Amino acid sequence: MSTDATPDPYREQLAFGQRLQILRNRRGLTRDQLGGLVGRSGSWVKALETGRLKTPALPIILRIAEVLRVGNLSDLTGDQSMHIALFTGPGHPRFAAVREALNTLQLGGTREAPSAEHLSARLSRAWQARHSASNHRDVIGSLLPDLIQDAQATVRAAETVADRKAAQASLAQVYFLAQFFCAYQPDAPLVWRVAERGMMAAQDSEDPHAIGLAAWLTTQAHRESTHLDAADAVTLETLRYLTPLLPDAGADVRAVAGALTVEAGLTAARRGETGTAWRYWDNARALAESLPIDYFHPVTSFSRSVIGAHAVTVAVELHAGGESARQAARAEAEAIPSRPRRARHRIEQARAYHLDGQPDVALATLAQAHEAAPETIQYNGHARRIILEEAEAKSPQRRRRASELAVRLGVLTA
Template sequence: MPVDATPDPYADPIAFGQRLQILRTRRGMTRDQLGGLMGRSGSWVKGIETGRRGIPRLEVVLRLAEVLRVRDLADLTGDQSVRVDLFVGPGHPRLGAVRAAVDAFPVAGQDEAAPTVEHLAARLARAWSARHTSPHHRDVVGALLPDLIRDAQAAVRQADTAADRRAAQARLSEVYSLSQFFVAYQPDSALLWRVAERSMVAAQESEDPHTIGVAAWLAAQAHRDSGPAHFDAADEVTAAALSYLAPLLPDAGDEVLAIAGALTHEAGYTAARRGETGTAWRYWDEARAMAERLPESYFHPVTSFSRAIMGAHAVTIAVELHAGGESVRQAAAADASTIPSRPRRARHRIEEARGYQLDGQPDVALATLAQAHEAAPETIRYNGYAKRIVLEEAEAKSPERRRRASALAVKLGLLAA
């Protein structure tokens, strides 16, 4: 191994502190940054990494895994006998077929007649509807994607005019956007980036403002979820998209206004991840003003942006700022029943559970996670925040809480039945 290469935590048995340092460095975090996100100091992190401090308690280890977005808990603990997927779930049975469709390299002239752009648009509308209404949305979308990807690619190749090609590129970008929802949290980060980049390229070729905004929204999320070293990239994508959309907003239709609102909230989300309280809430206020311009019943099919979602967004901002009391206050003000999307409602419940956990209400957090599971089992199964709370409470002193957490852990596949 070259002397300047990053050590491989699996090459030799190494101490917990060394693993922590490797994973922190790979995320592009300083000790002070990690300490701040943990509510501790950089010297506390240094003490663990150098071995001056012992291995922390389970709840601290799980919190470190959450902050570092560790794919597998064993990456941090070194215990290969207990493997727990956190922010990357088990590979979905339909992942292989979706990957094959994305990676295929068809040549013009070799395909059958492509469907019309209108036909693709109708299929995409049904696919988004199925994603929002099914508790097993990943399975439903995974079944639809391979044919959608192949047909949308064919539509671009067979377009006769420049206008037809732009319209087909818009639909292809949307297919890739739908694919990104499926590929997220799967054990193939390279595939996620291929999908995100192809969505952006197709969107730019389409020259359609709404399509470009959606691709930028998803690209910003991919950057942000890659860790603090990528926050600047997330901000740059969001800022560029908002600058492009800004001249259109005075006369914008609902779709363009909604994607601008979603991007504005996205900027606030990243600011909250940075710990920038004032900036995060300023962006949330701006996004809420955009939401108020939308019809009361409007719900964006990709981002879920709407009037109804702003309460959920407020909970997320408060949670990311690690403000337990404010998280609970915002959760009490939000109305989850108005969110029509099952996976988005489940995600909101998970964010509420994080808030209750921060506020020292673990029993309420577990009850809220149970509601998330009821809304969309496939959402909570792939969510590292939910898994961290469940695993932590499975070790609680309260026998009743341990029982409830263990029962939920079995449903999530974290514990054997």
């Protein structure tokens, strides 16, 4: 290795400050940006990186890890006793079978293709199961291997251009379902491969709804990797494509446009652009209000019932404590029909209350998230960060409540 090569914080024995600087640079953040996102200054970050300040306490380490999307605390601290995963889940028991189905190359075409109607009905049932089951990852994981292979076989068996485009749209939806399942599993490259396959299938289908969904999922993957410019490029280009279609479009396409508009707002919020973030949210609210009262998009969950939940996330991403808590108190989770989306909203409410200095309310809200959909909170890095932070709280009662939640999530052993 050349002497000017960047050290690898995952292999080299480096000080905390050196690891912090390397990981921050890899995420493309300045010191001022990182400091602002954890409630400190750029000079404070510099002092940490140069060793003028000692390694901070665990609550601050957890906040830094959350911003940098560090998969494991030991990657940041260098302390192997802190081998705790944040944004990578424990690995679902059905993950190996799903990964094998995604990685298998089927060239022989020996698998009999189901009818388009049969495949569509199975996809519809799979999305319904995802929203209704508390153990939604387990349910989806059991369905995906056959769905993946059957959808690929349907594309191969298509005899006309129209049939092939319809089959590609169905295959894209299968990849979207797989991307939900594979998120936060211990194979990040697989998530990107699935996202790319979903985008390719959607583009081949020439279906605006499928293209919009592929862009929606790709945008989230970029933003969670802190590639904000890439997230904007995908979101805004797709919105330019969809906007002329909206006057004559059905509810599904308008809902996808609304979901993409929310994503643009969340990316702006991640940058700290308050006015832009709320402008996009206002535009998304207008699209939500154009939908039927009881409409709920089966993939994005976009609807009138979740627009308030999106407001909570915008405020949280802007690190506006008081506004976050106000939005959290205003947005009603019980109106959301999807169990995993309801649980995710509870987690966002918990982030808001924690940001506002209400840790007891945050822990109680996380307990509600666990009740709604245990598998959602189990794989959520924001929830894990709050629970681990409060497990070190000065209050014995709060430590006990946080530790009990940590054990239920598998973050700590009993």
